[in-house]
Amino acid sequence: MEEFIVTTTEHVPGYKVVKVLGIARGGTARAKHIGKDILAGLRNLAGGEVKEYTEMLAESREVAIQRMIQHAKEMGANAIVGVRFMTSGIASGVAEIFAYGTAVIIEKE
Template sequence: MLISNIEIVPGKKIVKHLGMVQGNTVRAKHAGKDILAGLKNIVGGELKAYTELLTEAREEATQRMVQQAEAIGANAIINVRFSTSSVAAGAAELFVYGTAVVLE
């Protein structure tokens, strides 16, 4: 499955437009890691627990989008976008969407 954040794929022709596909997930870290992240917030620096949370969420949401695209016969997803929102303290939703197409 080809995944691209641009509207066209150079050298390829879109022969069928199958519509929007999407995937999402809501993830949370356990309280212990949330407390450690809070302490790190005081001294500054990367909050690695949250970086891991969003990386895992992005991979899972993308996998769900790809499964949806495969189910409708797509071989590519173009114009892919990601969105992240806070759902609760320590929990975030990651949403990914794009246009499923058949490329020639």
């Protein structure tokens, strides 16, 4: 299986960027689940981490990353550098998670 490197850094130690292909991106919008929303509301009264939302956001980040990787592969990349995440509320009860970075071709030095 071919290795695909994804990093938040601009450079990958031991590799050189031989071609920049452009911005790779992936995102997802997720709505809160009414059952989890009730549990989260109760947990909010007591204070502490709202695990239901933490889990939802973690799953959303993974989906966004996988979609970003797929987009980069379609561009012909074997790595993504400078990865960043963005979140935003786009409607009542709906959050967007967006991952983006620079799709590149790298080679061992």
